[in-house]
Amino acid sequence: MTNAGTLKSKKLIYAAIPVWGKSNSDLNSTYLVRAVLQSLVKGSNLHCGSLGMPALGCGTFGFPIKDSCEAIMKGINSFIGLGCGSMLTIHLTESDPKTVEGFKSALESLQCSRTNDHNEIYFVNVFICIMPVIGRVSVILKKADITQENVDVIVNSSNQNLDLNTGVSGDILKAAGQSVVDECNQPGDGVVMTKPGNLAAKHIIHMVGQTKSKDIISSMLKVFKMCEDHKIQSVSFPALGTGVGKLCAVDVGNAMVTAVEEHIKMTKTTSLKDVHIVIFQTTMFQDFRKSLKKCKKKTPTVKKTDIYSIVIAAKISASQGGSVAPTQQPSMCLAGACRDVSFPKVEVEVLGCCSSDLANVKKLVDDLVTKEWKLHQISSPYLALLLPSEKQAIVALSRSLQVCVSVSAPDKATVSGKEADVLTMVLQIEKDLQKAKERATRQEEEKRLWKTVRWEVCDREAWAELDPSVSIDLEHALHKKEQLISYTLQNQTYTVNLDKLERTDRNGTIARIKRTLKAEPPPKWDRMDNKTLDIVDLSPTSEQYKKVQANFLQTSKDPTTIQRIQSKDQWQRYALQKQVLDEKYPHNKNEMDLYHGTTAEICRKVNSNGFNRSFCGRNATLYGNGTYFAKQSWYSCNDKYSNPDAQGLKYMYQARVLVGKPCLGTPGMVEPAPLDPNNPYSGLHDCAVNNVQNPFIYVVFSDAGAYPDYLISYKASL
Numbered sequence: 010m011t012n013a014g015t016l017k018s019k020k021l022i023y024a025a026i027p028v029w030g031k032s033n034s035d036l037n038s039t040y041l042v043r044a045v046l047q048s049l050v051k052g053s054n055l056h057c058g059s060l061g062m063p064a065l066g067c068g069t070f071g072f073p074i075k076d077s078c079e080a081i082m083k084g085i086n087s088f089i090g091l092g093c094g095s096m097l098t099i100h101l102t103e104s105d106p107k108t109v110e111g112f113k114s115a116l117e118s119l120q121c122s123r124t125n126d127h128n129e130i131y132f133v134n135v136f137i138c139i140m141p142v143i144g145r146v147s148v149i150l151k152k153a154d155i156t157q158e159n160v161d162v163i164v165n166s167s168n169q170n171l172d173l174n175t176g177v178s179g180d181i182l183k184a185a186g187q188s189v190v191d192e193c194n195q196p197g198d199g200v201v202m203t204k205p206g207n208l209a210a211k212h213i214i215h216m217v218g219q220t221k222s223k224d225i226i227s228s229m230l231k232v233f234k235m236c237e238d239h240k241i242q243s244v245s246f247p248a249l250g251t252g253v254g255k256l257c258a259v260d261v262g263n264a265m266v267t268a269v270e271e272h273i274k275m276t277k278t279t280s281l282k283d284v285h286i287v288i289f290q291t292t293m294f295q296d297f298r299k300s301l302k303k304c305k306k307k308t309p310t311v312k313k314t315d316i317y318s319i320v321i322a323a324k325i326s327a328s329q330g331g332s333v334a335p336t337q338q339p340s341m342c343l344a345g346a347c348r349d350v351s352f353p354k355v356e357v358e359v360l361g362c363c364s365s366d367l368a369n370v371k372k373l374v375d376d377l378v379t380k381e382w383k384l385h386q387i388s389s390p391y392l393a394l395l396l397p398s399e400k401q402a403i404v405a406l407s408r409s410l411q412v413c414v415s416v417s418a419p420d421k422a423t424v425s426g427k428e429a430d431v432l433t434m435v436l437q438i439e440k441d442l443q444k445a446k447e448r449a450t451r452q453e454e455e456k457r458l459w460k461t462v463r464w465e466v467c468d469r470e471a472w473a474e475l476d477p478s479v480s481i482d483l484e485h486a487l488h489k490k491e492q493l494i495s496y497t498l499q500n501q502t503y504t505v506n507l508d509k510l511e512r513t514d515r516n517g518t519i520a521r522i523k524r525t526l527k528a529e530p531p532p533k534w535d536r537m538d539n540k541t542l543d544i545v546d547l548s549p550t551s552e553q554y555k556k557v558q559a560n561f562l563q564t565s566k567d568p569t570t571i572q573r574i575q576s577k578d579q580w581q582r583y584a585l586q587k588q589v590l591d592e593k594y595p596h597n598k599n600e601m602d603l604y605h606g607t608t609a610e611i612c613r614k615v616n617s618n619g620f621n622r623s624f625c626g627r628n629a630t631l632y633g634n635g636t637y638f639a640k641q642s643w644y645s646c647n648d649k650y651s652n653p654d655a656q657g658l659k660y661m662y663q664a665r666v667l668v669g670k671p672c673l674g675t676p677g678m679v680e681p682a683p684l685d686p687n688n689p690y691s692g693l694h695d696c697a698v699n700n701v702q703n704p705f706i707y708v709v710f711s712d713a714g715a716y717p718d719y720l721i722s723y724k725a726s727l
Contacts, residue, residue: 010022019055022048022052022060027070041066041084043084044084045081048060048062059099064112067108074111146273149286150286150298151285151288152288155287155289156181156184156208160210160243160245160283161211161236162210162241163181163245164215165181165215166250167193167215167218171217181208184206185205185208186532187553188551192204193215199217199231201214206535214235214236216232218252219250221250222263225250225256225261226264233268241280248288251293258296269284343395344415344416346404350414352413353411381428382425387421387435387442392419394448399445402437407434410433411426411430412424413425458588459480460527461585462480462525462527463480466521468520472523479498487507487524502515526582527581529584530575537577542576543575545575546571553571557663564641569723570721571719572719572722574616579713582619583667586713587599590667590669590695593669599668600667601666602718603640603715604645604661605636605638605662605715605717606645606646606647606660608652616717620664620717621712630676631674631699632676632706633677634679635696636708638707638708638709638715639705640704660720660721660722661721661723662721664716666715669694671695671697671704672701673700674706674708678708678710679710681694681697
């Protein structure tokens with residue numbers, strides 16, 4: 010893997026594949042499957058949202074189209090089985106129309122669903138849409154949630170007032186947040202652009218929904234013009250007119266593709282590259298797919314130089330009613346493999362003088378079998394996460410012990426046979442399930458840690474992020490205060506010195522490493538781009554303002570202004586400390602919204618640098634030398650804590666405070682009391698309070714233990 014050079018992609022992956030016919034064909038396909046799988050894994054490790062590859066093996070390498078397609082699909086399915094990401098779009102691009110048609114036929118014959126006659130669903134839905142590029146603009150049909158689209162623009166089809174709060178429009182506005190709803194109230198010719206709010210897109214374009222095909226075309230052309238004015242490259246549309254408009258998928262599909270074609274004809278050079286049609290309902294997706302195939306047949310014959318795209322959207326979802334989303338898609342079907350296990354049958358022929366004697370013998374034999382026979386039910390969400398090697402071991406043990414294993418659902422299995430052998434089988438399965446649980450737990454921990462902490466290594470004067478599996482090992486070693494830790498990655502063994510922050514490979518080459526905090530900001534924050542601090546004035550009509558105001562008014566006067574403090578540095582420190590506390594006390598309410606009164610001068614310091622214990626003692630230190638917070642705002646309104654400025658304004662923070670397990674505060678205390686006074690290694694409490702049974706005042710001794718969420722300004726009492 011290298012940088013992409015002058016290409017527009019972020020990285021370039023090189024895959025070595027064999028030439029067809031020079032060795033066994035099965036072996037050639039195996040190598041190609043491995044090349045596809047490893048390429049996808051590399052892309053996933055970079056957290057790529059999409060990856061493009063040609064029809065690997067075809068052309069110079071001589072692979073038949075069907076064999077190439079089967080190998081690529083096996084590689085994709087194996088990748089999905091690794092649970093490397095929740096959504097990855099894989100583009101199979103090819104310039105030869107004959108190869109594209111071959112792939113289309115092969116894909117349709119493969120029927121890439123994962124449901125069989127035994128109702129075994131392996132949580133993977135693969136949806137395929139093949140369309141030509143229209144004048145260098147790719148039209149991509151996707152089955153997904155449009156609010157999760159990571160594009161330049163998401164289009165919201167709304168009512169005349171652009172405030173429709175039902176259907177897809179309601180989902181978009183709810184996910185984006187109140188600030189976007191407020192911003193929609195602006196003049197526009199049926200089309201308005203706003204900020205994305207909490208969405209991953211860069212903008213939202215709100216358009217008035219239409220109920221006729223020609224009006225849909227007209228509205229889309231307005232959207233495309235706005236996209237060109239803002240140099241937009243990618244835009245996602247919902248299924249326009251299929252909700253309130255009640256238009257059928259065929260008419261809407263025709264209209265949307267026609268709009269793209271007309272825009273390309275009217276525009277000499279376009280900034281647009283990708284137009285996504287995003288549909289959530291499976292039935293509607295299939296209807297649109299059929300409709301777009303018909304649209305393709307109407308298009309003129311394409312030249313050999315035209316580009317075709319095969320877009321495969323693979324989404325991993327949780328089972329119906331399972332509590333854990335599987336992260337391991339099985340490459341072998343455990344239910345089918347167990348069903349194929351055959352057992353020797355024994356026929357016993359009994360001869361007797363009368364039927365009553367034969368009946369007695371039969372009863373004795375039945376009683377012996379019943380006494381020895383045992384049935385055991387297994388129910389676990391981790392059954393679907395077993396590795397292929399673990400499944401193969403279960404099948405082999407079933408065959409050798411002559412024990413029947415029946416998988417009736419992705420999370421349910423039944424083991425039956427001789428009691429002692431059933432016990433042996435169950436112990437082995439439970440041992441494998443425990444391993445699967447530990448793998449799933451570690452993966453969840455890796456994902457959680459990846460949001461807050463990244464370990465990086467200096468590679469050729471540039472910092473590169475280490476793999477999440479390495480980051481978590483380094484993080485654990487750091488908290489255990491270990492000096493040295495070794496790990497192996499891609500057959501290379503490294504030793505890390507955490508004191509010197511250096512990594513050494515087996516050749517003795519030393520590279521610097523560093524630990525970087527990467528806490529995700531709260532979803533209600535506005536986009537900050539390159540800013541590290543932003544103080545946002547809340548609109549009195551916004552939901553956030555009303556919520557903070559309501560809490561404040563319970564015990565205090567009506568505020569003049571409420572500002573949200575968005576400090577990246579402070580938030581990262583606070584979020585990391587909260588994560589540690591949540592891991593320490595997973596069932597405890599570790600965070601509270603509390604109040605802190607202060608002055609205009611100190612507000613500026615807190616906004617920039619956070620709460621500082623050096624300010625303590627300015628008012629009182631009755632419960633320790635820390636930063637003081639109150640459960641209700643009236644206490645912090647006292648002039649002793651919140652002095653009015655020259656304009657008569659007073660200031661108070663509604664802060665997030667990590668309280669964890671508190672202890673009783675005492676004068677002069679500089680840190681919380683030990684959890685166990687008789688054990689110096691037991692650790693400390695997390696804060697101090699005025700009353701352990703019914704606390705009202707909280708004292709925090711760690712500057713990162715509180716975050717100034719909102720700054721409330723209000724008039725002093727006359």
